[in-house]
Amino acid sequence: MTVKVSNLEQFLKENTDYIIYEHSVQTLENSEWIMAKTGLEKVIIVSGDKELLERLEGEVVEEGLMICPISHKNRLVLNSIFEWTKPKAFGNKITTIGLGDRLGMASPGHIAAIRDKKAKPVLAQQSIRELTLMDRTIDDIVDAASYAVFQEGYKEGYGADGDHLKEEKDIKRALDAGMTMLTLDCSDHIENTVSKYSTEELEKDYLKLPEEERLVYEKTYLEKSFSLKSFDISLTKEAIMYNVLLYKKALDFTVYVFDEYVQKASQAIDFELSIDETETVTSPSSHFFVANELAKRGVVVNSLAPRFIGEFQKGVDYMGDIKVFEEDFKKHTEIADKFDYKISVHSGSDKFSVFPIVGELTNGLFHLKTAGTNWLEAMRVMAEYEPELYRRMHRYAFDHFPEAQKYYHITPDLSNIPEVEDVTDGQLPDYLNDRNARQVLHVTYGVLLTATNPDGTSQFKQEFFEKMKKREKEYTESLTQHIGKHLELLNIPNH
Numbered sequence: 001m002t003v004k005v006s007n008l009e010q011f012l013k014e015n016t017d018y019i020i021y022e023h024s025v026q027t028l029e030n031s032e033w034i035m036a037k038t039g040l041e042k043v044i045i046v047s048g049d050k051e052l053l054e055r056l057e058g059e060v061v062e063e064g065l066m067i068c069p070i071s072h073k074n075r076l077v078l079n080s081i082f083e084w085t086k087p088k089a090f091g092n093k094i095t096t097i098g099l100g101d102r103l104g105m106a107s108p109g110h111i112a113a114i115r116d117k118k119a120k121p122v123l124a125q126q127s128i129r130e131l132t133l134m135d136r137t138i139d140d141i142v143d144a145a146s147y148a149v150f151q152e153g154y155k156e157g158y159g160a161d162g163d164h165l166k167e168e169k170d171i172k173r174a175l176d177a178g179m180t181m182l183t184l185d186c187s188d189h190i191e192n193t194v195s196k197y198s199t200e201e202l203e204k205d206y207l208k209l210p211e212e213e214r215l216v217y218e219k220t221y222l223e224k225s226f227s228l229k230s231f232d233i234s235l236t237k238e239a240i241m242y243n244v245l246l247y248k249k250a251l252d253f254t255v256y257v258f259d260e261y262v263q264k265a266s267q268a269i270d271f272e273l274s275i276d277e278t279e280t281v282t283s284p285s286s287h288f289f290v291a292n293e294l295a296k297r298g299v300v301v302n303s304l305a306p307r308f309i310g311e312f313q314k315g316v317d318y319m320g321d322i323k324v325f326e327e328d329f330k331k332h333t334e335i336a337d338k339f340d341y342k343i344s345v346h347s348g349s350d351k352f353s354v355f356p357i358v359g360e361l362t363n364g365l366f367h368l369k370t371a372g373t374n375w376l377e378a379m380r381v382m383a384e385y386e387p388e389l390y391r392r393m394h395r396y397a398f399d400h401f402p403e404a405q406k407y408y409h410i411t412p413d414l415s416n417i418p419e420v421e422d423v424t425d426g427q428l429p430d431y432l433n434d435r436n437a438r439q440v441l442h443v444t445y446g447v448l449l450t451a452t453n454p455d456g457t458s459q460f461k462q463e464f465f466e467k468m469k470k471r472e473k474e475y476t477e478s479l480t481q482h483i484g485k486h487l488e489l490l491n492i493p494n495h
């Protein structure tokens, strides 16, 4: 049976309150699909035969024509029909950018920024902490990413990252939800106290390990020198003891997760190991030790995130000596090269001063994660277009900053930030250019979006989302520019 594709066109002509997303038009043999917005809600309008429409949920408005909500169930149908709406893995030969979308509204802007670039976006990327804070599920974030690529007609492929996962149950959840990248955060298994040990204490704990195990480590590292491209690594007995005690449990856990989950997953997985959430900077020799142990034990990582020298605080530029960073980063990239994985840079939002170094020293092959900066861009849009709401949110954020700060390592100087009551509407966006104000707004998003009135209703969340939906175009433009600046400075070429 051939379906008249014109019934969709006809419907849109008669129902002018549906605003079409122009890149979303898809035609298959006997069906036609389009994403549209009516009021503040997005829907997919499908013209097709009965069999197809029965698979979807929504309202049949006339024979062969259905208006479908952007629900989870419909997303799965979309995935089965349009392969490119499903997340995928990319392996270690493609540059990837993690573009976490805190609000579920940022992906169209992210896509616009990256679509002409020689890099792939990881559009779904959310840590469990962020999911809990925002009251979202893993399915919600994959839904948002899938619908965003559909809306933008982006067929180049995107990834979905179960970010900073620590527990088996969350790893399982992420894999079940179809995530294609797994970032294992083994910070709970890294023995941070070891960094404060004296030589005697190191020895004492090291000697508790079985002798045969110690002999293997010593045979591997003692009096050996490992050549990297521009430098050599050798570990003293003390360095061996230190690294073994610091990383032993983390390595065991990584091997377990790799064997038990990554290897057995039904989908291809980009496996990333993060050792960055620790108290101490990852030295090149520690990085080498971890990489070498993983390789020895048959673990293939696609990327690895060390903790680099200097500070990568949220939402602001790199803090530290750029020359020192460059020297240190070069060593890390050489280790990653030797073991054939990508260096991953976490907290990569807004680190403009080191982006050219990251791009150059990795030869353009790396993974970089950004997350909260799209929330700050949302606040910028509010500051520009919804000053009244912005003022209330700003006041609340600053009043509640101490409780939010507990969860983040940031050090803003609050003394020079003007009170929101003292500035004009036109000056509000300036807060988003001030590094100290940025940090406060960056970490208070959870506090803001979970704040409730005495009667239990949300204090900002509902109003904020409504206004953001109204400002969808402005938000997309602002992200295109802001993330575009990241990609530009990282020197990612066009296709």
Ligand SMILES: [Zn+2]
Binding pocket: 164, 274, 276, 277, 305, 346, 347
């Ligand atoms: Zn990290």
